[in-house]
Structures are given as C-alpha cells and as structure tokens.
Amino acid sequence: MSYTGHFRVWRGDAEGGELKDFEVEVNEGEVVLDVIHRLQATQAHDLAVRWNCKAGKCGSCSAEVNGRPRLMCMTRMSVFAEDETVTVTPMRAFPVLRDLVTDVSFNYAKAREIPSFVPPPGLAPGEYRMAQQDVGRSQEFRKCIECFLCQDTCHVVRDHEENKPDFAGPRFLMRIAELDMHPLDAAAETGLDRARTAQDVHGLGYCNITKCCTEVCPEQIHITDNALIPMKERTADRKYDPLVWLGDRIFRRDK
Amino acid sequence: MTAVERHNYDVVVVGAGGAGLRAAIEARGQGLRTAVICKSLFGKAHTVMAEGGIAASMGNSNPHDNWQTHFRDTLRGGKFLNQWRMAELHAQEAPERVWELETWGALFDRTKDGRIAQRNFGGHEYARLAHVGDRTGLELIRTLQQRIVALQQEDFADAGDFEARLRVFQECTVTRVLKDGERVAGVFGYERESGRFFVIEAPAVVLATGGIGKSFKVTSNSWEYTGDGHALALLAGAPLINMEFVQFHPTGMVWPPSVKGILVTEGVRGDGGVLRNSDGKRFMFDYVPEVFKDKYATSEEEADGWYADPDTHRRPPELLPRDEVARAINSEVKAGRGSPHGGVFLDIASRLPAQEIQRRLPSMHHQFRELADVDITAEPMEVGPTCHYVMGGVDVDPDTAAAGGVPGLFAAGEVAGGMHGSNRLGGNSLSDLLVFGRRAGLHAARYAQALTASQRPAVADAQVDAAAAEALRPFSAEPAEGTDGAAPAAVGAAGGAAGGAAGGAAGGAAGGAGGAVAPPENPYTLHQELQQTMNDLVGIIRKEQEMEEALTRLADLRTRSRRAGVEGHRQFNPGWHLAIDLRNMLLVSECVARAALERTESRGGHTRDDHPQMDRRWRGVNLVCELASPPDQLAAQDPAAGQITLRRRDMPPIRADLLDLFEKDELRKYLTDEELGQ
Ligand code: SF4
Ligand code: SF4
Numbered sequence: 001m002s003y004t005g006h007f008r009v010w011r012g013d014a015e016g017g018e019l020k021d022f023e024v025e026v027n028e029g030e031v032v033l034d035v036i037h038r039l040q041a042t043q044a045h046d047l048a049v050r051w052n053c054k055a056g057k058c059g060s061c062s063a064e065v066n067g068r069p070r071l072m073c074m075t076r077m078s079v080f081a082e083d084e085t086v087t088v089t090p091m092r093a094f095p096v097l098r099d100l101v102t103d104v105s106f107n108y109a110k111a112r113e114i115p116s117f118v119p120p121p122g123l124a125p126g127e128y129r130m131a132q133q134d135v136g137r138s139q140e141f142r143k144c145i146e147c148f149l150c151q152d153t154c155h156v157v158r159d160h161e162e163n164k165p166d167f168a169g170p171r172f173l174m175r176i177a178e179l180d181m182h183p184l185d186a187a188a189e190t191g192l193d194r195a196r197t198a199q200d201v202h203g204l205g206y207c208n209i210t211k212c213c214t215e216v217c218p219e220q221i222h223i224t225d226n227a228l229i230p231m232k233e234r235t236a237d238r239k240y241d242p243l244v245w246l247g248d249r250i251f252r253r254d255k
Numbered sequence: 256m257t258a259v260e261r262h263n264y265d266v267v268v269v270g271a272g273g274a275g276l277r278a279a280i281e282a283r284g285q286g287l288r289t290a291v292i293c294k295s296l297f298g299k300a301h302t303v304m305a306e307g308g309i310a311a312s313m314g315n316s317n318p319h320d321n322w323q324t325h326f327r328d329t330l331r332g333g334k335f336l337n338q339w340r341m342a343e344l345h346a347q348e349a350p351e352r353v354w355e356l357e358t359w360g361a362l363f364d365r366t367k368d369g370r371i372a373q374r375n376f377g378g379h380e381y382a383r384l385a386h387v388g389d390r391t392g393l394e395l396i397r398t399l400q401q402r403i404v405a406l407q408q409e410d411f412a413d414a415g416d417f418e419a420r421l422r423v424f425q426e427c428t429v430t431r432v433l434k435d436g437e438r439v440a441g442v443f444g445y446e447r448e449s450g451r452f453f454v455i456e457a458p459a460v461v462l463a464t465g466g467i468g469k470s471f472k473v474t475s476n477s478w479e480y481t482g483d484g485h486a487l488a489l490l491a492g493a494p495l496i497n498m499e500f501v502q503f504h505p506t507g508m509v510w511p512p513s514v515k516g517i518l519v520t521e522g523v524r525g526d527g528g529v530l531r532n533s534d535g536k537r538f539m540f541d542y543v544p545e546v547f548k549d550k551y552a553t554s555e556e557e558a559d560g561w562y563a564d565p566d567t568h569r570r571p572p573e574l575l576p577r578d579e580v581a582r583a584i585n586s587e588v589k590a591g592r593g594s595p596h597g598g599v600f601l602d603i604a605s606r607l608p609a610q611e612i613q614r615r616l617p618s619m620h621h622q623f624r625e626l627a628d629v630d631i632t633a634e635p636m637e638v639g640p641t642c643h644y645v646m647g648g649v650d651v652d653p654d655t656a657a658a659g660g661v662p663g664l665f666a667a668g669e670v671a672g673g674m675h676g677s678n679r680l681g682g683n684s685l686s687d688l689l690v691f692g693r694r695a696g697l698h699a700a701r702y703a704q705a706l707t708a709s710q711r712p713a714v715a716d717a718q719v720d721a722a723a724a725e726a727l728r729p730f731s732a733e734p735a736e737g738t739d740g741a742a743p744a745a746v747g748a749a750g751g752a753a754g755g756a757a758g759g760a761a762g763g764a765a766g767g768a769g770g771a772v773a774p775p776e777n778p779y780t781l782h783q784e785l786q787q788t789m790n791d792l793v794g795i796i797r798k799e800q801e802m803e804e805a806l807t808r809l810a811d812l813r814t815r816s817r818r819a820g821v822e823g824h825r826q827f828n829p830g831w832h833l834a835i836d837l838r839n840m841l842l843v844s845e846c847v848a849r850a851a852l853e854r855t856e857s858r859g860g861h862t863r864d865d866h867p868q869m870d871r872r873w874r875g876v877n878l879v880c881e882l883a884s885p886p887d888q889l890a891a892q893d894p895a896a897g898q899i900t901l902r903r904r905d906m907p908p909i910r911a912d913l914l915d916l917f918e919k920d921e922l923r924k925y926l927t928d929e930e931l932g933q
C-alpha cells in the first residue's frame with residue numbers, strides 16, 4: 001500500500017537553482033500534490049508551491065511533472081511505477097519566483113487587453129433571453145480554470161519570450177472567441193469586430209493549430225477546434241466581406 | 256521603526272472571493288479608490304469550489320416562488336436563529352444580484368424559454384438555484400473578476416492607469432487591522448512572494464475572508480480558510496456571534512484518504528440522487544425530524560413522484576437541510592450500516608441515464624473518475640460528512656454590514672454571522688456573498704466618503720512596529736522578538752509526529768516543557784494536532800467532557816504555538832505563513848469550543864449528544880465571543896481563562912409581518928409561548 005517514492009523537485013529562485021532528490025512516503029490513492037505537501041511537512045518546510053482546491057477546480061497547482069504540464073492535484077501517483085523517479089519542475093514558460101511558483105503576471109496583463117463583455121443596450125437586468133444551445137458554445141470556454149497550462153505549452157511563447165508582447169496565448173484567444181459567440185454581446189454595435197482583433201491585435205495568426213494547448217487542458221476544452229479554428233475561418237472570410245459578418249450578427253439577435 | 260511600503264486607499268477589501276469582489280466593485284462604483292487584498296492569485300478564491308448554485312426566487316422554474324417563500328425556507332433551515340432582517344434583505348435582493356451578473360457577462364444554464372434555469376436543492380421549497388452545471392462558483396468568481404477587469408479598463412481609458420481606482424494586491428496576507436483610537440485606520444500585511452511587509456492606510460476595511468474549515472481535519476475548505484477575518488475582527492475589538500454553529504456538509508468524498516473531505520455537490524441529490532446504507536436501504540425516510548414531518552415524503556413512490564410533479568407530491572427526504580442529512584449519515588455509519596470506507600452510498604447511476612449525469616454533473620463525474628477510479632454513471636459514490644461552512648462570524652448590522660463597536664470595519668460573506676442562523680441552506684451562500692458583499696462595499700464607501708480630510712484616521716508607527724514584530728516571531732527560536740528578520744535564525748527541524756496526513760497523534764505529549772530552552776515547534780505538526788482536536792472533540796456530535804478536553808488542548812497548543820519556529824527565508828515560505836495563520840485558527844477554534852460548550856441544546860450545526868433536543872428557550876439567544884486577552888499576553892496560556900470571553904445576548908424579536916408569513920402551528924415548534932404571546 002505505502003512505499004518510498006523517489007522525487008526530484010526543482011528548488012531555487014530567479015537567480016538559479018537545481019533539482020533536489022527526495023525519498024518520501026507515498027500512500028494509496030495519492031496525487032503528486034499530496035507528496036509535495038508531505039515533503040513540506042517533513043523535509044522541506046519552506047518548499048514553495050501554489051494550490052487551493054486540491055480538486056482540479058481552481059487551476060493553482062500547475063507545474064511540469066516529468067516534463068509534462070499538469071495539475072499536481074489531478075496527477076495520480078498510480079500512473080507512475082513505484083521505482084520511477086518523479087520529477088517536478090515549475091512551468092517553463094513563466095519566470096520562476098521560487099521553487100514551483102512562477103510569475104504568471106503575463107496572463108493577467110493579457111486578460112486586461114481583451115475588451116470586456118458589452119451589454120446589449122435596451123435590455124434591463126432580468127430581461128436577457130438566450131437559448132441553451134446558443135450559450136453552450138461560450139459555456140464550454142467558461143469552464144476554463146485559468147491554470148495557464150495551455151499558455152505554458154504553446155510553442156509560440158514556450159521558448160520564445162520575444163513573441164509574448166504580440167500573442168495573447170490560447171487561453172485569451174479563447175476568451176475572445178467566448179465573447180464573440182456570446183449571444184447578446186453588443187461589441188459589434190460599438191464597432192468592435194472581436195474576431196478581427198484576435199487576428200490583428202492579439203496574435204491569432206501566430207497559431208498554427210498544433211493543438212498542443214487542447215491536449216494539456218485539464219478541463220478538456222476543445223480550444224483549437226472550437227475556439228481558435230472557427231475564429232480563424234471567420235476572419236479569413238470577413239477579410240473579404242465584413243458586411244456578411246454584421247448581417248450574421250443582426251440576424252442572430254432577432255432570432 | 257520598521258520600514259514598510261505604505262499605500263493609501265479609501266476602502267480596503269480583505270478577501271477576493273464572491274463577497275470581497277462584489278464589495279470592491281460597489282466601492283469603486285461609488286467613485287472611491289479601492290484596494291482588494293487576497294492570499295491567492297486573483298480568481299482562485301474558495302468561491303470557485305461552490306458547485307450547486309445561487310439561490311434566488313426569480314420564479315423562472317416555478318412561478319409560485321417569491322421572496323417570502325425564500326425567507327421562510329431560510330428561517331426553517333436556520334431553525335429560526337437567523338438574524339431575520341438579514342434573511343429578509345437576502346431573499347428580497349438575491350434576484351437582482353443574479354440578473355446583474357448577466358449584464359456582466361455570466362452565462363447561466365437556461366430554461367426552454369431562454370431564462371435562467373433553476374435547480375432543486377435541500378431545504379428550498381421550489382427549484383430556486385441559478386447554476387452552470389456543477390461549476391456555479393467558478394462562473395460567479397470569473398464574472399466578478401472580469402467585471403473588475405472591465406472597470407480597470409474604464410480607468411485606463413480615463414486616466415491611462417488600469418489601477419487608478421481599483422487595485423488587486425494578490426498573494427498578500429493581512430495580519431492586523433490597524434486602528435486610530437476606536438476607528439479603523441488601515442491594515443498591515445505581508446506579500447507572500449517576497450515576504451515584504453506593507454501597510455495600507457484606509458478609513459474603511461471590509462472583511463470578506465471566508466471561513467474557518469482548516470481548523471478541522473476533514474474539510475472541504477482550502478488552505479486559505481484559516482479564520483483570518485474572524486480573528487482580525489476579534490483582535491480589532493469586534494465581537495463574533497454564533498460560533499458554535501459549524502456546518503458539516505453531508506456529502507464529502509471518503510476514499511481514497513488523500514481526497515477525504517472534498518465536496519460532492521448537493522446537486523447530485525437535487526437532480527435525483529439517493530442515499531443508501533450497506534443494506535441498500537434508502538434510510539433518509541427514517542430521519543425526518545418532527546418539525547419537518549408534514550413537508551417530506553414518507554414513501555419512495557411519493558418522493559420519486561416529486562421530481563416531475565412537485566405541486567402534488569412532498570419532497571424526498573434526501574433534500575432535508577444539510578444538518579439533518581449529515582447527522583443521519585453519521586448515525587447509519589455508527590450503527591454499522593456504512594460503506595466499506597466509512598461513509599454511505601450516494602447513488603445517481605441508477606436514477607438518471609449516463610448521458611444526463613455527464614451533462615448535469617460534469618465535474619463530479621470528472622472528480623470521481625480521476626481521483627477515486629469511480630464511474631458515477633455506473634456505480635454509487637461513497638460519501639460522508641465534511642466540515643464545510645461556519646454559520647458564525649462577525650456581529651454585523653444587518654443593513655450596512657458594519658461590524659459592532661469598531662467604526663470603519665465591515666464584514667460580508669462567510670466571515671459575517673447571523674444571516675444563516677444555526678444552519679445554512681445550500682445555495683444561500685453565493686446569494687449571501689452578492690447581497691451583503693454589495694451592501695458592505697456600499698456602506699464602507701459611504702462611511703469613507705463622509706469623512707473630511709482632517710477626519711481621516713492616521714496609522715501610528717508603534718502599531719506598525721508591533722505588527723511587524725508579531726509576524727516575524729516564527730523566525731526567532733526564542734520568544735524574545737527579533738526585530739529585523741532579514742537574517743532569520745535557522746532553527747532545527749522539529750522532529751516527531753510530523754507523519755503523514757493520517758498522523759493521528761492528537762495528544763499533547765510533545766508539548767510539556769514550558770522552560771527556557773524549549774525546542775521550536777514544527778508549525779505543520781501543531782496544525783495537524785489542532786485539526787485532530789477539533790475534528791474529534793468539537794466535531795459533528797459534541798459532548799461536554801470532550802469540549803472541555805478540547806479547551807485544555809487548545810491552551811496547550813497556544814503555548815506551544817508561541818514557539819512555532821521556521822527555517823529559511825521570507826520569500827514564499829509556506830512554513831512561515833502557516834506559523835502566522837496558527838494564531839487565527841487557535842482563536843476561532845476557541846470561540847467554537849467555548850460557544851459549543853455553553854449551548855446546552857441541539858440546533859442546526861450544533862449537535863449535543865448530552866442535550867439532544869432543540870430547546871425553544873435557546874432560540875432567541877446569541878452567544879457573543881470577544882477577545883479577553885491578546886495572544887501575546889500570559890493570561891492567554893491559562894486554559895481556564897483562555898483568550899475569549901463569552902456572553903449571552905437576546906436577539907431582537909422577529910418583526911410581526913415576517914412572523915405572519917408562517918402558520919401559528921409551525922411557529923409553536925420554535926418560539927416560546929411568551930414570544931408567541933407578544
Ligand atoms: S493550437 Fe495554436 S494556440 Fe494551441 S498550442 Fe498550437 S499554436 Fe498554440
Ligand atoms: S483553457 Fe484549459 S489549459 Fe488553458 S488555462 Fe483554461 S483550463 Fe487551463
């Protein structure tokens with residue numbers, strides 16, 4: 001039931017650091033985060049790690065386990081052989097603060113660059129009417145727990161710091177898609193073409209639909225297929241005829 | 256004098272869950288410069304874990320619903336101990352607060368005619384909970400977070416600065432509310448990342464820090480729930496009420512051990528799930544208490560008919576208020592009819608088609624598959640009670656959310672007491688956050704606005720120095736304060752019982768030596784012992800001797816916690832953070848234990864084995880906890896005296912027109928004859 005597991009955990013800060021080896025007790029049913037917590041309680045009181053819910057709902061405990069971007073609280077120890085060394089390192093795409101904690105402010109800065117929901121003029125609170133099938137598409141994207149694993153994975157920025165200013169990353173391109181597909185968003189009426197800005201301002205063009213983001217998403221959101229590709233297709237069409245797009249919006253509103 | 260970074264704001268909100276963010280949005284909306292401080296990253300607060308929904312009598316699913324019905328349900332759930340004015344405001348304002356979220360971009364599940372769908376939940380007469388599958392809390396937090404970003408974008412457009420009027424200080428912990436005489440003057444805290452101290456000067460502070468669950472071993476609460484706001488209020492001189500009432504959610508996961516306590520949404524039962532014991536029996540029919548007899552079904556046929564036709568059937572007993580269901584599960588397990596891992600079975604698989612389960616309960620499906628190897632569409636879950644919510648909290652004015660006795664201090668959400676009485680209904684938390692978060696933000700803003708520049712309070716350096724010394728104590732091996740802390744003394748790792756999560760050593764054997772060179776204590780060990788103590792001795796079923804024992808152990812832990820030592824540096828050091836949080840957990844735990852010992856009856860989230868009946872004479876009594884002795888004084892280490900004093904206070908009589916909403920027969924079950932006579 002219990003065994004002694006081998007862990008290698010990256011320890012250090014912005015100045016540098018190294019992988020440290022630990023021998024630690026592992027019990028039935030545990031996840032990687034449980035073992036990290038045991039290290040904290042018994043061998044390394046100051047080991048820095050973020051976590052909150054321990055149930056895959058808050059997106060705090062992102063790290064790389066054996067090189068794969070994962071939520072530590074949703075990575076079962078049973079997926080590793082007992083004699084396998086489990087290596088835990090901080091997310092690579094973001095600057096390290098200490099140990100497994102990284103500076104994810106890039107993501108908060110990008111969030112601020114995406115224009116917010118525009119409420120439909122003339123509809124008072126309580127008067128919103130939307131069909132389930134119409135909200136379903138955006139609801140899929142709103143399952144996002146902002147773990148930023150997709151941002152960490154996407155090759156456009158993973159090893160290309162220089163692309164960061166121009167690229168919002170899959171999570172925030174998806175946020176644009178979410179608002180664009182919101183049945184009552186009135187951005188178009190204010191002259192804002194969300195899909196177009198995704199392309200022109202937020203770097204959708206960098207994405208070459210490798211789907212790596214979709215693969216690591218713990219919420220299993222189809223980021224590429226359902227958010228990015230449709231937006232790419234639409235901007236491609238609209239480049240030629242913006243009126244088609246506007247007409248489409250008006251039609252949808254009246255439905 | 257300690258050199259610290261200083262900021263100046265009009266309103267400071269401590270906590271960035273539903274209540275805190277809603278308060279901040281309101282204060283900023285009033286035109287005031289507002290700061291939000293949160294321990295985690297922005298958008299990770301415990302509210303994200305709320306699953307089932309937001310209770311609001313919009314009447315979309317059942318047109319009979321209205322605020323009066325919601326009010327009635329809330330009082331019944333709280334066994335009439337609720338601050339009735341809060342329950343009234345809550346029921347009246349909840350629909351507006353939900354609709355407002357839609358104007359900020361929230362996308363709730365819809366009815367056929369396109370309105371917000373509402374689901375059934377325990378204790379609610381009608382389908383009332385606005386929801387998004389079983390991830391409603393995430394939707395709420397994200398919507399408020401995005402609203403804050405939208406406001407920041409407005410400020411950027413106006414002033415070229417996103418943070419001109421609304422700034423979030425994330426990963427910061429507040430350790431003290433600072434005062435100027437009687438009034439609030441600001442807060443003192445540290446950045447978790449760097450360990451640096453900061454002061455925010457502000458005339459108004461809103462506490463929105465959530466609950467206290469991390470004082471218990473089996474809990475659905477995250478590490479943030481260390482009772483910070485409760486303790487900050489006490490230390491600032493504000494009283495707490497109703498601390499004996501702690502909600503154990505009936506359905507937490509029980510297996511494997513590492514996930515024990517993680518929440519299983521009440522939505523499972525709302526959508527048709529039933530509880531069975533090891534004999535396969537739906538046992539809840541045996542546990543309908545006298546006060547609810549005429550409202551719940553007596554046969555499986557009647558109960559099952561209710562889902563399709565609620566108007567001519569009574570409700571299934573699985574949907575009794577949480578306290579009743581938790582006690583029932585506890586009894587079944589005690590009687591030897593539990594599941595293999597000490598819970599009972601929660602079965603949705605035989606009740607709904609697999610596809611429907613996946614649609615309605617996607618995160619439950621995911622959670623059990625990933626963490627427990629259980630497919631809930633094919634087999635039952637094993638569940639048992641888990642510490643979930645504290646009904647007690649800061650004693651506040653019902654209309655303004657102002658804390659008693661400390662001008663400038665406000666509290667909203669779980670950290671505020673009164674609204675839920677002795678037991679909270681599911682779904683009433685998210686609505687509480689919105690209704691009273693908004694009110695707290697509004698009244699904090701008005702309070703700050705009313706002050707002229709010369710009336711604004713000032714922060715004295717001595718208070719800052721004292722707060723800094725207190726926060727640094729864990730770095731010095733001896734009780735004498737290290738003032739600087741830049742070069743903390745390394746301390747030997749406290750050995751001993753630090754064992755695994757299951758480490759059962761609740762005894763105080765390791766403590767003992769009160770002498771001069773006692774070794775430093777491991778904060779993790781102290782925390783584990785505290786959790787075990789509260790779980791075993793002040794848990795779901797309580798007895799006088801056990802609670803007295805708990806108070807003795809708490810006193811011992813308090814003494815030892817003064818020697819809690821940490822090693823390393825101030826930069827993102829979780830051992831240090833925990834050592835500081837222990838002060839708060841010990842304070843609130845003592846409140847819970849003292850109040851629970853005093854209340855010699857069973858009501859809602861307080862069950863006494865030695866006083867099993869509800870007693871009408873206790874109905875109108877609040878137990879008020881106040882700080883007797885600051886944690887750094889010796890008296891605090893005397894178990895008999897402790898840090899908390901307790902007094903009884905009569906509640907204001909329920910307003911007549913609100914009483915008229917109930918049948919006389921029902922009122923007789925709760926109110927004394929004198930109360931009824933009035
Ligand atoms: S699909 Fe696009 S956004 Fe996703 S990882 Fe690949 S390049 Fe990045
Ligand atoms: S889209 Fe998925 S991977 Fe990306 S941040 Fe959201 S939950 Fe994480």
Ligand code: FES
Nearest residue numbers: 053054059061073
């Ligand atoms: S701790 Fe919340 S997702 Fe892992």
